[in-house]
Amino acid sequence: MIARQYNRNDKWTYAVVALCLLHPCFYLLFNSNLLFLPLIITAFGSLFSFLNRRNYRLDGVGFLWMWLLCGLFIFLSCLLNHGRLLIVSASFFIGAVLLYINADKTSWIIPCLQTFSLLMLIYGVSTILFYVFPGTYQPFKALFFSDVAEAVDYRSGLTSHYSFNGTYIAIGLITSVSLCIFCKSGKRREVWCIASALMAIALVLTTKRAHLLSAIAAIVLTYCLTRKSGKFTRLLFALGLVAIFLQIGSSFVPGISESITRLFDTIGNASSDGNLLTRGVLWRHAWSVFLDHPLFGQGWGTFIYHWANGETTLIAHNELMNTLAEGGALGAALINGLVLFSMISTLRLLKQNEESSLQGYLLSSICLQIYSVIYGYSTGTLFSYEINFVPYLMSIAILCACRYRIKTIQGER
Numbered sequence: 001m002i003a004r005q006y007n008r009n010d011k012w013t014y015a016v017v018a019l020c021l022l023h024p025c026f027y028l029l030f031n032s033n034l035l036f037l038p039l040i041i042t043a044f045g046s047l048f049s050f051l052n053r054r055n056y057r058l059d060g061v062g063f064l065w066m067w068l069l070c071g072l073f074i075f076l077s078c079l080l081n082h083g084r085l086l087i088v089s090a091s092f093f094i095g096a097v098l099l100y101i102n103a104d105k106t107s108w109i110i111p112c113l114q115t116f117s118l119l120m121l122i123y124g125v126s127t128i129l130f131y132v133f134p135g136t137y138q139p140f141k142a143l144f145f146s147d148v149a150e151a152v153d154y155r156s157g158l159t160s161h162y163s164f165n166g167t168y169i170a171i172g173l174i175t176s177v178s179l180c181i182f183c184k185s186g187k188r189r190e191v192w193c194i195a196s197a198l199m200a201i202a203l204v205l206t207t208k209r210a211h212l213l214s215a216i217a218a219i220v221l222t223y224c225l226t227r228k229s230g231k232f233t234r235l236l237f238a239l240g241l242v243a244i245f246l247q248i249g250s251s252f253v254p255g256i257s258e259s260i261t262r263l264f265d266t267i268g269n270a271s272s273d274g275n276l277l278t279r280g281v282l283w284r285h286a287w288s289v290f291l292d293h294p295l296f297g298q299g300w301g302t303f304i305y306h307w308a309n310g311e312t313t314l315i316a317h318n319e320l321m322n323t324l325a326e327g328g329a330l331g332a333a334l335i336n337g338l339v340l341f342s343m344i345s346t347l348r349l350l351k352q353n354e355e356s357s358l359q360g361y362l363l364s365s366i367c368l369q370i371y372s373v374i375y376g377y378s379t380g381t382l383f384s385y386e387i388n389f390v391p392y393l394m395s396i397a398i399l400c401a402c403r404y405r406i407k408t409i410q411g412e413r
Contacts, residue, residue, distance in 0.1 A: 066338055067338060067393065067396060069334070070334055070335055070338055073327070073331060073334060073335075074300050074327075074331075074335075074383065075300075077296070077297070077299050077300040077326070077327060077331065078299065078300040078301045080299065081298065081299020081300065081301075081302055082299070082302075105401060105404075105405075106358070106361060106401045106402065106405050108401075109361050109364075109398055109401065110179075112394060113175045113178055113179055113364060114179065116171060116172065116175040116391065116394075117172055117175045117176045117179060117192065117195055119172070120168050120169060120171055120172020120173075120175065120176075120199065121172055121176075121195050121198065121199065122158070123157050123158055123159070123165060123168040123169055123172065123202070124157075124168075124169045124172055124173075124195075124198050124199040124201075124202035124203070125198060125202070126157050126158050127154055127155070127157040127165060127169065127202040127205055127206065128198065128201060128202050128205065130153070130154035130157065131154040131205050134153070134154065137153055137154055140158075145160050148160045148161075150162070154205065155205065155206050155207055155208075157169075157202075157206070162206050162207070162208060163208065163211075164385075164387065165206055165208075166203065166206040166208030166210075166211035166212075167211060167375075167385075167387050167388060168387060169199050169202045169203045169206060169211070170203055170208075170211040170212070170214065170215040170371065170375075171368075171371075171387070171391045172195075172199045173196060173199040173200055173203055173215050173219075174215060174218060174219065174367050174368055174371055174391075175364070175368075175391075176192045176193075176195040176196040176199060177192075177196050177219050177367070178360075178363065178364035178367055178368075179192040180192040180193045180195075180196050181223070182222070182226075182359075182360045182363035182364050182367070203215065210375055210378060210379050210380055211375065211380075213374075214371050214374040214375040214378070214380075215371055217370065217371075217374055218367050218368075218370040218371035218374065219367060221370055222363055222366055222367040222370060225347075225350060225363065225366065226363065278317075279317050279318065279379055281305070282305055282313060282315075282316045282317055282318075282321070283316060283317075283318055283321045285305050285316070285325075286303065286316040286318070286321035286322060286324060286325040287321065287324070287325075289303065289324075289325040290321075290324040290325050290328065290329075293325075293328055294328055294329055295328045295329055295330060296327070296328040296330055296331065297323075297324070297325060297326045297327040297328035297330075297331055297332075298325065298326060299326060300326045300327060300331075301326065301384075302326060303315060303316055303322060303325050303326055314384075315381045315384050316381075317379050317380060317381065318376075318377060318378070318379065318380075318381075319336070319376040319377050319380075319381055319382040319383065320332065320336060320377055322381060322383075322384065323335050323336060323383075335383065339373060339382075342369065342396050342399065343366070343369050343370075343373065345399060345403075346362060346365055346366045346369060346399050347366065349362055349399065349402060349403060349406070350362045350363070350366065353402075353406060358402045358405060358406065361398050361401070361402050362398070362399070362402055364395070364398060365395040365396075365398040365399045365402070366395075367395075368391055368392060368394070368395035369392065369395050369396075372388065372391070372392040372395070375388075376388065
């Protein structure tokens with residue numbers, strides 16, 4: 001049984017998580033620099049708590065320090081090259097520091113997953129409510145996003161763009177499923193099952209194909225890693241129920257029908273899909289930038305592509321191409337190597353501790369990692385926005401906390 005021990009130091013982690021998650025929603029209401037100030041205060045508070053602890057051991061935490069090095073590289077690259085993502089890169093580094101400080105215990109994992117799920121449930125429920133009551137969206141947009149053209153309708157939810165909303169809800173779906181299926185958090189399991197269903201509906205309503213497919217793939221692949229008897233039969237049964245729900249729901253809910261249409265249009269016309277053709281242009285531009293700056297890149301947060309119609313795109317929509325353009329060979333090797341190494345380490349630890357009570361934590365970690373990798377390295381991003389890298393860093397911290405716990409148990413034996 002997973003122990004639930006709360007520590008005062010955990011409060012700092014929860015505060016940072018909440019702040020980073022809410023930042024994309026509130027950046028139009030407040031100046032980003034003002035939002036960054038509480039993050040700095042939180043970091044110093046957490047560091048002060050860390051220095052007062054006497055029983056912290058660096059061994060067992062493992063390679064999370066390498067992510068600190070990665071965060072420092074991103075911050076310095078952005079600072080020295082006048083990148084536009086200075087606050088984002090600083091948030092990455094500070095987030096890595098905070099997770100490193102808390103990675104010697106597992107008591108924070110369930111509360112942190114619950115914090116993520118509850119926050120994301122707000123976005124999911126809001127999307128559903130905006131769809132059911134469309135007249136409520138325009139007053140909300142007029143109040144918060146009146147000058148944002150991308151905030152069109154219910155698909156954007158409480159955010160300025162439906163990609164942000166899709167990311168929030170996809171992360172919430174994964175953390176809720178983790179609490180419902182993998183971690184099985186006690187009597188509240190039914191609550192997280194309901195939350196998972198609501199966020200699955202909301203994610204379909206956003207019509208975001210990449211987020212939907214990445215989340216489904218992550219959950220299915222993670223479920224296949226469990227050692228449950230008859231798991232494939234149950235998996236096929238669950239997928240069948242989902243297919244039936246989508247078929248019936250599409251007859252009554254136009255938003256579901258639109259998502260299904262966009263999905264199958266992409267599969268059937270991959271070579272002529274506008275988004276995929278656009279991504280190809282961005283990837284070629286990123287490769288040319290890499291060839292011009294092969295070693296260190298042109299600087300973190302400096303990627304930009306100017307379209308003929310005057311619009312600009314600020315990310316390459318593929319993390320590998322993005323890191324090559326902005327970080328060069330050195331940055332790409334460091335960051336992408338760590339991503340691969342972290343996933344392999346999680347899978348190895350899962351195999352070595354199949355009967356351990358920590359398995360639920362490890363499954364939650366690998367599920368978040370799989371989603372982040374599929375989405376970030378297909379048509380999205382992983383390290384350019386807080387909402388993408390904060391959950392990913394949490395998955396790495398979960399891995400390190402489990403490693404530390406296992407080493408501690410082995411030492412006691």
